[in-house]
Amino acid sequence: MALLKRLAEGDRPAVTFTLxxxxxxxxxxxxxxxxxxxxxxxxRGSDFSAQPRAGFCLMGACQDCWVRLGDGRRVRACxxxxxxxxxITREPGRSV
Structure with missing residues (x-):
């Protein structure tokens, strides 16, 4: 089940990707x-406990939303x- 539900702007063109x-x-x-x-x-998973994370600052400052692209680059999802x-490949995090 999705964490977020889109309430507006549903008229933009759809874009397919792989997750x-x-x-x-x-x-x-x-x-x-x-x-x-x-x-x-x-x-993604937390670097410290592998618990699910959803980003933190949402503006590119906190390092909590890294994902990896198909070409190997690691980018901030926000x-x-x-x-x-x-x-897009999510970072699984690390179990302690």
Whole structure:
């Protein structure tokens, strides 16, 4: 189940992407954070406990929303725009 539910702006074109190898979709103009959280229940695992995280500051300052793209780049989900066909892999976090 998705963590966020979209209440407005549903008239933008749909953009498909893959999330951890599974098909997902967002809307044109979404950040990766918005696209992931409207498709899933969490953004990534905590670096300290592997518990689910959903981002923190939402403006690119806190280091809590890193995801990996298909080309290997690690980017902040809150400040990176979704592009058609992107492959996004969530960081699983670490168990202590």
């Amino acid at each position: 951890d190898g599974q098909p997902a979709s967002g809307l044109l103009g979404d950040t990766l954070l918005t696209a992931v959280l409207t498709s899933s229940e969490h953004l 400040s990176t725009l979704l592009e058609p066909g992107q492959h």
